[in-house]
Amino acid sequence: MFNSFLSTKLVSVVLWFVLFLFNGVSGQTKEVNSSKKPNIIFIMTDDHASQTISAYNDIYKDVAPTPNIDRLAKEGMLFLNTFCTNSICGPSRASILTGKYSHQNGFYKNTGRKPFDGTQETFPKILQREGYNTAVIGKWHLWSEPTGFDYFKYHVLNGEQGVYWDPIYNDNGKEVQEKGYSSNLTGEFALDWLENKRDKSKPFMLMYQFKAPHRPWDPDTKYEDLFEDIKMPYPETFNDDYKTRELTAGKTMMTIEDNLTHEDLKMTPPEGLTPEELAKWIRIGDRGEYISPSDTLTGTALKKWKYQKFIKDYLACVKSVDDNIGNLLKYLDESGLAENTIVVYTSDQGFYLGDHGWFDKRFMYEESLRMPFIVRYPDKIKAGQRNEDINLNIDFAPTILDMAGIKPSTDMQGKSFKSSLLGKKNKDWRKAMYYHYYEYPKWHNVQPHYGIRTNRYKLIHFYYDVDVWELYDLKNDPNELNNIYGNNDSKALIKKLKKKLLELQKDYEDNISVEEMREQTRIGMEKY
Numbered sequence: 001m002f003n004s005f006l007s008t009k010l011v012s013v014v015l016w017f018v019l020f021l022f023n024g025v026s027g028q029t030k031e032v033n034s035s036k037k038p039n040i041i042f043i044m045t046d047d048h049a050s051q052t053i054s055a056y057n058d059i060y061k062d063v064a065p066t067p068n069i070d071r072l073a074k075e076g077m078l079f080l081n082t083f084c085t086n087s088i089c090g091p092s093r094a095s096i097l098t099g100k101y102s103h104q105n106g107f108y109k110n111t112g113r114k115p116f117d118g119t120q121e122t123f124p125k126i127l128q129r130e131g132y133n134t135a136v137i138g139k140w141h142l143w144s145e146p147t148g149f150d151y152f153k154y155h156v157l158n159g160e161q162g163v164y165w166d167p168i169y170n171d172n173g174k175e176v177q178e179k180g181y182s183s184n185l186t187g188e189f190a191l192d193w194l195e196n197k198r199d200k201s202k203p204f205m206l207m208y209q210f211k212a213p214h215r216p217w218d219p220d221t222k223y224e225d226l227f228e229d230i231k232m233p234y235p236e237t238f239n240d241d242y243k244t245r246e247l248t249a250g251k252t253m254m255t256i257e258d259n260l261t262h263e264d265l266k267m268t269p270p271e272g273l274t275p276e277e278l279a280k281w282i283r284i285g286d287r288g289e290y291i292s293p294s295d296t297l298t299g300t301a302l303k304k305w306k307y308q309k310f311i312k313d314y315l316a317c318v319k320s321v322d323d324n325i326g327n328l329l330k331y332l333d334e335s336g337l338a339e340n341t342i343v344v345y346t347s348d349q350g351f352y353l354g355d356h357g358w359f360d361k362r363f364m365y366e367e368s369l370r371m372p373f374i375v376r377y378p379d380k381i382k383a384g385q386r387n388e389d390i391n392l393n394i395d396f397a398p399t400i401l402d403m404a405g406i407k408p409s410t411d412m413q414g415k416s417f418k419s420s421l422l423g424k425k426n427k428d429w430r431k432a433m434y435y436h437y438y439e440y441p442k443w444h445n446v447q448p449h450y451g452i453r454t455n456r457y458k459l460i461h462f463y464y465d466v467d468v469w470e471l472y473d474l475k476n477d478p479n480e481l482n483n484i485y486g487n488n489d490s491k492a493l494i495k496k497l498k499k500k501l502l503e504l505q506k507d508y509e510d511n512i513s514v515e516e517m518r519e520q521t522r523i524g525m526e527k528y
Helices: 002-025 067-074 089-098 123-129 182-197 275-283 299-335 393-403 488-507 514-522
Strands: 039-045 077-083 133-138 151-155 168-171 174-177 204-209 341-347 370-376 385-387 432-437 449-454 457-462 468-473
Touching: 039 299, 039 393, 067 299, 067 341, 067 370, 089 393, 123 133, 123 204, 123 393, 133 182, 151 182, 182 204, 182 299, 299 341, 341 393, 432 488, 449 488, 457 488, 468 488
Parallel strands: 039 204, 039 341, 077 385, 133 151, 133 204
Antiparallel strands: 077 370, 151 168, 168 174, 341 370, 432 449, 449 457, 457 468
């Protein structure tokens, strides 16, 4: 009996020793995460349209696939109707952090804005207080130093847009220049923080934020000619003539045909320019100046050439983002972190990729309004799900907190959709969303407007120096080409939508006069 006991103990010791050796020589020690709280990685790109994520099954899915982002969708939940409340970079980021509309968090626009008020409550700040180790790496774009983070490293050049090559960062209070391509650097810094800099005794929250694919769409050198031999497809609305929308869509300065610059199109400057002359030269095209790579390329052929150059560079930027997400997912697998880590993928808003003949965002029309949104959490979220609820960027903060078992701040206007992530139908979920855009005339002459979107209809009021209403039936007119506001048979519908619009404005405390709204646009814009 005693000998049997010794034999059993000896076998146990030997097995333990073998396992110890195996883990020690396997190349990377797997982390044992005993915490019940999930880790969180919030991945955000800039201006990444859902049309270019192949999981969304749009026109670029076969020519420019995104296998690593698609993997998140395959292993998690893909959201089809996630919308931005103010489609422009800084304001959307502020809403994501605070769970509040622009008029509540104070960050209305990029141009003429005040720095983001970092004293207010944000979801990183709450997570940090609740014991999370927090970091933000990459693009911040809010003109104030991040709060609620144990570590930060963010772009500071070019109005905090950053640059694609050899960017300068604020690295925990110290400016440093790093050599290389920004998407790859962001990926490297994120992995370094995860492996070497974080406190591994705590759950973590990492905001992993790319500059790409923001203008001027500079690809990594290895991808400059990635799509050289491919003719990219054109959006259905590429040749939109803006009928019934002449005073709104027809007055912009963000068309592929007229507003791409020498820099956007990667055209070579003439020799002998002074630095001042070069700075001016690269911006030519911004205000509608005529540019062409040759005297013979004109008209429709020139417009198509510009589109092909633009979209190929844009998609090449996306390729680098997807590569680095793949590196992250590999790290999570190899480190044993994947099962208990929530990975969110999104962008700060949508983007026009030749849709309606445009680039950029801002409008409440679908391509700009809709954000890509994917969540993977193997421990809790069933793989391969799709969600069609109307979700907003102000919902991200309360949802992330709720998934971590933390009560959201009472001043957050968004709502948690945790139940949807866990596969439960939320019968009381919103049936309509509210939108409000302020910035004008910089940069692209898009009239300030607010509006309401339901599952079928969209009503928009443009109000700054026009007074124009637009109404779209998204079922019969998904491309929003026919404004039916003036139709006699729309009157009852308009009355119903305006009533709901007023209710939403009251609920979100944006029920002020149009003149007060105009004043928000005017602040800081005097020189423009």
